[in-house]
Amino acid sequence: MTPPPLLRVQDLSVRFRLRESIVQAVTGVSFDLLPGRLLALVGESGCGKSVLASALLGLLPGNAELRGRVRLRESAGPEASPDWLDLTAAGERTLSRRVRGHRVALVPQSAATALTPVRTARSQLAETIRVLRPGEGDTRGAADRLAERVGLRPADLDRYPHELSGGMAQRVVLALALTADPDVILADEPTSGLDRPLVERTVDMLRELADDGRAVLLITHDLAAAERVATDVAVMYASRIVEQGPAGEVFTDPWHPYTRGLLDATPARGFRPLPGHPPDLSALPAGCAFRPRCPRRDTCSGDPAPVPVAGRHLACASGPAEPVGEGDRRGAGRSAEPGHAGERGC
């Protein structure tokens, strides 16, 4: 039986009011984060992934307008019970005292910039322990245990950030995020700038956290990393989630032409870049924002409203694209194959 979600996002939209324009950064996004599962949120730069993560934690700047609902499950009670904390209605005091770091932790993009250069890792971890676990009598022992949990030796904590390798710094920020044993972990591009083995080690650690019963959101450009560890995937394009479903299904049989395009652009599948550019979020078209780049544009009505299809969600008026055929699978790794997946179903 599927466990109830820990975090439920319903019809979330965020826009930024600027002097001369409005940036529509997130549009009608809905998803659940479930214990034991890792949802990878993928999409090109600027599509709204980080704004979405900030919105979940109430960290949007003053010029942001938010609509929709984000709720955190407080106990194992039914969804309609008061055991759900509405994060979109919660005040700053509740968010900072009960939610951020305590229940929902953010693993930031750059470990190097997240750490203060003039203090040892231990002093930063000790401070976080004092804030998030005020009853903890043995701060030093608690820091050592956190270090061991993320694969560091306690002695590593006595180093300054510049004395840590990229992988060690990444582990320190993970230890900081795990200080209060949060049950929801949001990791926003936690592997950017890391080499391949480190990318894999980092995402494997996130997957282990999910396997231990936490709910993990992994925001990444890195489709290979997402494919390695995700149980579920959401594909974002120009502020909307255009396709969402179990990772095994979405990666092997992508339905949205954008998902196909993203996958075709990966080295493992032939390095065929998706032509064109995403639209400016301050000038989004009324219908499907992917239309100008879509191989099915001539035959499609262009309505991007998301619809559930066979346990997956798809925002494409043309419906699921045909399965990628055997010929395409054999063609993966070659370029300019006839029957290129991105052009099928047109």
Ligand SMILES: Nc1ncnc2c1ncn2[C@@H]1O[C@H](COP(=O)(O)OP(=O)(O)OP(=O)(O)O)[C@@H](O)[C@H]1O
């Ligand atoms: N404070 C802000 N005011 C106005 N626009 C903003 C603000 N913050 C973000 N944006 C815009 O919102 C859009 C989405 O940005 P976001 O950082 O979420 O993209 P992203 O998908 O995380 O990209 P990347 O993969 O490069 O990190 C961008 O067009 C960005 O310029």
Ligand code: NI
């Ligand atoms: Ni981002």
